[in-house]
Amino acid sequence: MFVCSRVIKSLLDGGRQTKAALRLSMRTMSSGISSQYKYETLEVSQPSDNVLQVMLNRPEKRNAMNRIFWKEMVECFTQIDGDQDCRAVVLCAAGQTFTSGLDLTDAQEVFQAAEDKDIARRAFFLRELIRGYQESFTVIEKCKKPVLAAIHSACIGGGVDMVTACDIRYCTQDAWFEIKEVDIGLAADVGTLQRIPKIIGNDSLVRELVYTGRRLYADEAKECGLVNRVFQDKEVMLQSALDLAVLIASKSPVAVQSSKVALIYSRDHSVPESLDQMATWNMSMLQTEDIMKAVVALMSKAKDPPNFSKL
Ligand SMILES: CC/C=C\C=C\CC(=O)SCCNC(=O)CCNC(=O)[C@H](O)C(C)(C)COP(=O)(O)OP(=O)(O)OC[C@H]1O[C@@H](n2cnc3c(N)ncnc32)[C@H](O)[C@@H]1OP(=O)(O)O
Secondary structure (H helix, E strand, C coil): CHHHHHHHHHHHHHHHHHHHHHHHHHHHHHHCHHHHCCCCCEEEEEEECCEEEEEECCHHHCCCECHHHHHHHHHHHHHHHCCCCCCEEEEEECCCCCECCECHHHHHHHHHCCCCCCHHHHHHHHHHHHHHHHHHHHHHHHCCCCEEEEECCEEECHHHHHHCCCCEEEEECCCEEECHHHHHCCCCCCCHHHHHHHHHCCHHHHHHHHHHCCEEEHHHHHHHCCCCEEECCHHHHHHHHHHHHHHHHHCCHHHHHHHHHHHHHHHHCCHHHHHHHHHHHHHHHCCCHHHHHHHHHHHCCCCCCCCCCCC
16 A cells, blocks of 8 residues: 555656656756856767767867866766756767877976976875876766767877776777877876776786777777777767667666666675675665656556656
């Protein structure tokens, strides 16, 4: 009886919330998502309900990562994490190149700022700087909404750091990846070395790529598991990435976002620790109305997915 009344209540609430959500989403679309997400190096759009597209937008510089970009990534993904209307994100890039990585001209100026400091102060400055740049991509992992990277053409240096922090990677047939840092005399320091071994699970290949800076082309990237799908061109890839984001956004946000948190936790912890985290997490999440809604929809063979409330 209790379960039954909860089901009916949740269905009724769902109806009310659908209308409210529809009104809000119409309002959002009419006021324009770009007025809520104002960035210089990133263009944010809403291609579909509950889905945001974040596009690197310095095509004339091949989307090189300058200091504004490093700052805006943190602001943008923090904003997305708190955006109840967003349930999945597509990360793509404008122009002919996905990204040429670190903006070498800008970086030179940034490093020069510490030149006249004493050696210890310069070291502290650089440490803070690197920690800040690391955060620009870790924020993708901290954002509970799944982030799908749609990569075309060149993905160099910092680009590999960035996409390895994403949940899912698609690329075009003409895509190539380059862990370029060795060629500019440094060890990659903003995420690639920490994340890529866990993604492709081939230590020998990782070391080859890291020590040589050679290009990894689309087919090999798929073969080793860096990407899971390769598309003939950018347009087809973006449509497929959007379709996937829409599908993810149709699921319970409680289920999807809890899964992301658990997957990242378990990557960094032992199986027993991760099972414990899962049990503690789900002792709250199992009480969600989403389970009831999903089960009712499943059992009644509903054509459309249930309307899950904002999270
Ligand atoms: C704390 C440290 C944190 C992060 C560290 C990350 C490390 C890295 O990212 S290492 C990788 C650094 N990047 C590179 O070495 C790539 C350099 N660029 C290229 O190889 C090429 O530009 C290209 C990406 C292959 C594209 O070639 P093409 O299509 O022929 O374009 P270009 O004519 O070369 O460039 C057009 C325009 O963009 C400027 N530009 C390109 N890349 C960068 C860059 N990385 N930094 C700054 N500017 C870049 C280039 O200078 C041109 O500018 P103009 O004003 O038009 O001359």
